[in-house]
Amino acid sequence: METRFCPFCGQPNQPDAQECEFCHARLIPLGEIEKGPESETSSVVPSIEQEPQPEIPEWLRDLRDLKLDETEGEIDEGIIEPVEDLPEWLKSRDDQKGSISLESSETLLSDSLKNESIIGTEAMPIESAAITSDGHTENSISSSSSNEDSLPDADFPDWLKAMPGKEWEDDSDKEEDFFGGVVPPFVDFDESLLDIGLSDSSIVPEEIAGEGVSTSTPSSTQETGEVLEKEIPGGLEDLLAKSMHLETEEKRIEVAGPLAGLSDILPVEPLIAEEKKGFDIFSNLLITEKQRQHAELFEQLIAEEGKTKPIKSAVTEGSSPGLRIFIFVIILAASIFGVLFNPLPGKPSEISVGVFDAMQALTKVSAHSPVLLIVDYEAGDFAEMQTVGFGLIDQLMVKGAYLVLLSTNPLGALQGDRLIRQINLRGNHDYEEQTDWVNLGYLPGSSAGIQQFIQSPRITLPLTSHNQNIWATKEMKNIQKIGDFALVVVMTENASQARTWIEQLNGNITPNQVVFLVSSQIEPVVEPYYASISPQIGGLVAGINGGAIYETQAGRNGMALLYWDAYGLIVSSSVFLILFGILVNTIGKFRQSSSKKAEGK
Amino acid sequence: MNLSADWLNFTMMLVSAMLTLIIFSYIFGDHFLFHLAVALFIGVSAAIGCLTIYHSVLYPALIQPIIQDPIRGWITIAIPLLLSCLLFFKLSQRWSFMGNPSLAIMAGVGAATVVGGAIKGTLFPQIGASITQFDLQAMKAASVNPIVGLIEGGVILFGTITTLAYFHFGAHLTSEGKLQRTSWIEPLSWIGKFFIAVALGWIFSGILRAGYIAFLERVRFMIDLILDLLRVI
Amino acid sequence: MKINVPFSIAIAVLSAIIALLGYFIENSLLNQIRSSLLQSAIILAGVALIIGVINMMRVHWVEMRGGKGNKIYHLTFFAGLILTLLLGGWFGMSNPNGYWLYEAVVVPVEASLMAIMAIFLTYLLTKIINRRKDFFSIVFLVTVLVGLLTSAPFLGQEIPFIATGNSIVKSLLHLVSNGAMRGILIGVALGSIATGLRVILGSDRPYGG
Numbered sequence A: 001m002e003t004r005f006c007p008f009c010g011q012p013n014q015p016d017a018q019e020c021e022f023c024h025a026r027l028i029p030l031g032e033i034e035k036g037p038e039s040e041t042s043s044v045v046p047s048i049e050q051e052p053q054p055e056i057p058e059w060l061r062d063l064r065d066l067k068l069d070e071t072e073g074e075i076d077e078g079i080i081e082p083v084e085d086l087p088e089w090l091k092s093r094d095d096q097k098g099s100i101s102l103e104s105s106e107t108l109l110s111d112s113l114k115n116e117s118i119i120g121t122e123a124m125p126i127e128s129a130a131i132t133s134d135g136h137t138e139n140s141i142s143s144s145s146s147n148e149d150s151l152p153d154a155d156f157p158d159w160l161k162a163m164p165g166k167e168w169e170d171d172s173d174k175e176e177d178f179f180g181g182v183v184p185p186f187v188d189f190d191e192s193l194l195d196i197g198l199s200d201s202s203i204v205p206e207e208i209a210g211e212g213v214s215t216s217t218p219s220s221t222q223e224t225g226e227v228l229e230k231e232i233p234g235g236l237e238d239l240l241a242k243s244m245h246l247e248t249e250e251k252r253i254e255v256a257g258p259l260a261g262l263s264d265i266l267p268v269e270p271l272i273a274e275e276k277k278g279f280d281i282f283s284n285l286l287i288t289e290k291q292r293q294h295a296e297l298f299e300q301l302i303a304e305e306g307k308t309k310p311i312k313s314a315v316t317e318g319s320s321p322g323l324r325i326f327i328f329v330i331i332l333a334a335s336i337f338g339v340l341f342n343p344l345p346g347k348p349s350e351i352s353v354g355v356f357d358a359m360q361a362l363t364k365v366s367a368h369s370p371v372l373l374i375v376d377y378e379a380g381d382f383a384e385m386q387t388v389g390f391g392l393i394d395q396l397m398v399k400g401a402y403l404v405l406l407s408t409n410p411l412g413a414l415q416g417d418r419l420i421r422q423i424n425l426r427g428n429h430d431y432e433e434q435t436d437w438v439n440l441g442y443l444p445g446s447s448a449g450i451q452q453f454i455q456s457p458r459i460t461l462p463l464t465s466h467n468q469n470i471w472a473t474k475e476m477k478n479i480q481k482i483g484d485f486a487l488v489v490v491m492t493e494n495a496s497q498a499r500t501w502i503e504q505l506n507g508n509i510t511p512n513q514v515v516f517l518v519s520s521q522i523e524p525v526v527e528p529y530y531a532s533i534s535p536q537i538g539g540l541v542a543g544i545n546g547g548a549i550y551e552t553q554a555g556r557n558g559m560a561l562l563y564w565d566a567y568g569l570i571v572s573s574s575v576f577l578i579l580f581g582i583l584v585n586t587i588g589k590f591r592q593s594s595s596k597k598a599e600g601k
Numbered sequence B: 001m002n003l004s005a006d007w008l009n010f011t012m013m014l015v016s017a018m019l020t021l022i023i024f025s026y027i028f029g030d031h032f033l034f035h036l037a038v039a040l041f042i043g044v045s046a047a048i049g050c051l052t053i054y055h056s057v058l059y060p061a062l063i064q065p066i067i068q069d070p071i072r073g074w075i076t077i078a079i080p081l082l083l084s085c086l087l088f089f090k091l092s093q094r095w096s097f098m099g100n101p102s103l104a105i106m107a108g109v110g111a112a113t114v115v116g117g118a119i120k121g122t123l124f125p126q127i128g129a130s131i132t133q134f135d136l137q138a139m140k141a142a143s144v145n146p147i148v149g150l151i152e153g154g155v156i157l158f159g160t161i162t163t164l165a166y167f168h169f170g171a172h173l174t175s176e177g178k179l180q181r182t183s184w185i186e187p188l189s190w191i192g193k194f195f196i197a198v199a200l201g202w203i204f205s206g207i208l209r210a211g212y213i214a215f216l217e218r219v220r221f222m223i224d225l226i227l228d229l230l231r232v233i
Numbered sequence C: 001m002k003i004n005v006p007f008s009i010a011i012a013v014l015s016a017i018i019a020l021l022g023y024f025i026e027n028s029l030l031n032q033i034r035s036s037l038l039q040s041a042i043i044l045a046g047v048a049l050i051i052g053v054i055n056m057m058r059v060h061w062v063e064m065r066g067g068k069g070n071k072i073y074h075l076t077f078f079a080g081l082i083l084t085l086l087l088g089g090w091f092g093m094s095n096p097n098g099y100w101l102y103e104a105v106v107v108p109v110e111a112s113l114m115a116i117m118a119i120f121l122t123y124l125l126t127k128i129i130n131r132r133k134d135f136f137s138i139v140f141l142v143t144v145l146v147g148l149l150t151s152a153p154f155l156g157q158e159i160p161f162i163a164t165g166n167s168i169v170k171s172l173l174h175l176v177s178n179g180a181m182r183g184i185l186i187g188v189a190l191g192s193i194a195t196g197l198r199v200i201l202g203s204d205r206p207y208g209g
Helices: A030-035 A044-049 A059-065 A090-095 A099-108 A110-119 A127-131 A133-144 A158-162 A165-182 A191-196 A207-208 A221-231 A237-250 A282-283 A288-306 A323-340 A353-362 A379-399 A412-428 A446-455 A493-505 A520-530 A543-554 A559-600 B003-030 B032-068 B072-092 B097-130 B134-143 B146-167 B185-232 C004-022 C028-065 C069-089 C100-125 C137-153 C167-199
Strands: A368-375 A402-407 A437-442 A487-491 A514-516 A537-543 B171-173 B179-181
Touching: A044 C028, A099 A110, A133 A520, A158 A487, A165 A514, A288 B171, A288 B179, A323 A559, A323 B003, A323 B185, A323 C100, A353 A379, A353 A537, A353 A543, A353 C028, A353 C069, A368 A379, A368 A493, A379 A402, A379 A412, A379 A487, A379 A537, A379 A543, A379 A559, A379 B185, A379 C100, A402 A412, A412 A559, A412 B032, A412 C100, A437 B032, A446 A493, A446 B097, A446 C028, A487 A493, A487 B185, A493 A514, A493 A520, A493 B097, A514 A520, A520 A543, A520 B097, A520 B185, A520 C167, A537 A543, A543 A559, A543 B185, A543 C137, A559 B185, A559 C100, B003 B032, B003 B185, B032 C028, B032 C069, B032 C100, B072 B097, B072 C028, B097 B146, B097 C004, B097 C028, B097 C167, B134 B146, B146 B185, B146 C167, B185 C100, B185 C137, B185 C167, C004 C028, C004 C167, C028 C069, C069 C100, C137 C167
Parallel strands: A368 A402, A368 A487, A402 A437, A487 A514, A514 A537
Antiparallel strands: B171 B179
């Protein structure tokens, strides 16, 4: 299958595409579309060649060998020639039956003739028309035989049966001219024009009507049909049969462009345009066999991608609300028990390198040192983030650091306020907004916003969430870029946000100045940035156990240690529940399968 | 004018408790009140978002400069204001195209910062970190036992390579016309899958832990409220 | 509009190149232009969020008038929105009266959703083996259990080699996970670069080109 190149933009398309995916132009000429996908975009010749050979007279066989350039010329050359230019067989008919023979040929070639008659003899190039003329040529002919009932049967007059095709050979050139001229492939045809009356001398141009064309030709197509029935040459029968087939599909629907969906309209793109054939050099010569195989493989992959694959009937486990509610009740009970009775008192004994480094980073912070606290988490994670961050923020408050809050989450500004209030309360601090801490509010723009803030925080957020300018205060006057903060603490539960902060901070601040306080759910994501010989961040506190370790090391009883016992109880019960649930489900499944087997037996 | 702090606090806790119970009741199945609570939550969140943006972005960037110095202010904000106004055309289907230039700036700048950040912040440093895991001098400086450091570095590097191999989708056609990965990629990819399963398992356990703490916090809140109410009664 | 398309592409490509160059080249003029572009992007991102909210209001309004969905949900949405705008707008969001609705609505709903999600995930874990009986499911499940056990003492007792101090199991878990995550992070970075470059080169036009 060859790539189909768009005739207008030249872009390659899928071989079976009907419309260019780049410019939405029709890839297959209109007639071709009607014929079906098998037909190739080429001239009429090959398609006719597919017809059974024995029934084709010599003159028509010659006609099929027409080369495109042979049809070159102006359209007015192709208009019905004066009688002297008519082919011999028509001339002879003219001699025998007078005007009738011309009428039949005239009807046969009606659409082009009529259109030309109406439009006039405006010169139009044929060259390109011939290229896309396959459908159109047929179409034109089909129009001529619009009255299907009048199509000829196989019983031709004796004179025609007796007439040897060889006799026409001498005039083959004229016939080619004749056909090339009277079947302009690019002029669309309106069926209603048939009713105008082709024989009407007012419509037929004078040069046609005047010379040898009798104005007494039958005006109705029915009459023309009758004439055709008697007079049509055998070779044209196939053509007419083809045209008949097209006739039934006359109401074509536009598939491309702004008029897509409408029927019986002129095509969007000019059909006379020459269809660009793809440069074979690119597809055949410049690629190796291996590359071609890869390309085919790629094509196959893309084709597979689009195909809908039958979904395997998944073994659906029925929902067990009982087990779900059981898990809920047990965890609820464990929580209540843990909160009320504190049954498992204790503190984490492990030492975390991340926590140790975070504590080390704090040693550089002195009283009134500006510390940027980025609060980037959702309200749902407030509880965990509070347990993670309490130890460090509490220590910052103990040191008297000037906290500058910021968030890249629209609700984060309020989270920051809430966090400081809670730690203030729990840690017995007396931190006042404006004097001890400020909230810069929300920073939109994700990575762009972060990058801008890192480079020039003053320009990015000139005012606090209370619309106050804090950049002139004694704590903030020296801050020109993010590296001027004594410490940057990022609190987040979002893996993507954490990655963005690390990426943007890289190179703009020394790693020792950055501490990450993260939820346990993103600890594995952040760890590669920290756990290396040359870390990108200076400290990492993750999850409640990180927070609990911090508080233990700092000797403070904060939020993490407040939840620690109950949390231990919940985790223990959840491990039991998971194992119990697996056991219940496995037994249930086993029973189910054994009962099915029993039923089967 | 401030409403009574106690009254405010009380109603806030009551509404909060009610909403907690409504959401928790979803365990027993979907119901009308759950959807109502979520609708309320979306409305309140959207409004808070708007107010935050006004205070953090619109006022300082587009209003305050004019208040400070009307002439210079207008010059400063002219382009951002125009682009912002154009963005509002996105609300109309017919005139949506007018907002394209504004979106183009956002997309272009956003893409550039993402690319720059990914190159400088993740790609180079992470590849570098994989290499320095085997730097004996750096290990010495970081007081890491060289043997332990080399083993650790080896495992991490192996995990990195096999994980990347798992995401290698190159394949060739077999004689039966089937798509198959290269023979040496297949076992690496299998090992990579093991590494990924461990990493995802750990992330999953982290999500569970975060959820348990949220659960604990809600339970604690409810217990505190009940105890407070009992004290009042 | 056809004319608008190349114009937008030009803007996107130009602004992207300027913003990208800033990462690698130090130049005061370039930095100034870059800063203006980034600042504009920040303002536009903020405005886009407001437009998003307006659009959401419009959708709710249209659906409510069209009788689509339960009317009471739409009314509740508007009630929450308007009340918050009034309170927050009048008192300011930092005032207790202003953030009242935040404390009363946003925090409990989000926290409760997170809490019940943990219950559902625990429930789903009990089904994992029956759903997918393969080696990797078992590896996943074991890692989850080990992850839980290493985070806190089991019933107050530290299990040897698992939950004790810096246990070997925990160290191994970190090591294996680090390797995988480094691979994933490199993959994500490559993906981000590819996607970003498509925008920078104008072949992807998320702005409606």
